[in-house]
Amino acid sequence: MSDVAAAAGVSLKTVSRVVNEEPGVRRETAEIVHRTIAQLGFRRNDLARALRHGRRSGLFGLVIEDVSNPFYSAIARGVEEVTRRRGMLAIAASSDEDGERERDLVRLFCERRVDGLLIVPASADHRYMLPELRSGTRVVFIDRPPGKIDADVVLLDNVGGARIAVEHLIAQGHRRIAFVGDVSGIFTTAERLRGYRKTLARAGLPPDPSLIRLGVHDAGAAERAVYELLALPEPPTALFAGNNRITVGVLRVLARSGFRLALVGFDDLELGEMLAVPVTVVAYDAADLGRGAAELLAQRLAGDDSPPQRIVLPTALIVRGSGEVKP
């Protein structure tokens, strides 16, 4: 800015006025400054700007499990819609489901003075954030609630989603319905399992632990789990898959073995309607998670100090064929 001032033959303050389109600058002077700015390629330093009038970097830090996973990139997209509208910027980074990595990312974001954090938790204890929260950084959690602190969170209706999936399979006449889920420590797995159990119980179906497979973190593990289930003396006639990776594994087994098994998956699947047997899924708009969380964060930064909110977004069943296979 001082280079521009010197080259244009005006003071720093005049350049500042022109850059910020403040009134009270003669048109001729403003034109000279604009021309000089273009010549020198000057760009306002927003870090210094934030320094001058209190902290507000205009940045949101977004911690997700994996930026390459379509579920999380949809969340990032939703966040971006909100930050773009507000002239802000979101920076995304992957925790890789590692609590320590999450902590590092939070520290790095805070060192760069982000205004707020949006976090899909990987850690089970978020008390490490208390000093930051006390100093005014705001945080909203996404998809899973925080551990050991009270804070805003935007979730999916996991229990309700599991209920509509299992109710649908029961309505098709199934009595032996299996559940294959991710690591049980993950909040969404636990909630979906809870919905599965509750719905079976309400329908008067006896629980059968041999029909539940947990700790299934990828499609390969899902394939093995399905083969185990099919090898049972009394195999299931239907299966509820706890997430999209598991659904993919189940579909592979069904395509290869030709076994008849009704399937409803949690999470929609890209091209899920174009498969030989189109997949019936519990779907939702992942971008809504990001949008809702970013809006809530912006609301907090605007001074909303009401008690922490828990927003639960709805899920819906999309009937396509795989869930309508009869026993």
Add this chain to the structure above:
DNA sequence: CTACTCCGTGGTCATGACTG
């Protein structure tokens, strides 16, 4: 250890030219 300086920017106040 304290005190000062610096970074880039913008708010406040002062200054000087001009108008009616």
Add this chain to the structure above:
DNA sequence: CAGTCATGACCACGGAGTAG
């Protein structure tokens, strides 16, 4: 001579580096 307008001088923001 008071009022308006365009412009500039000065300083502080938070933290790091440095001089004494």
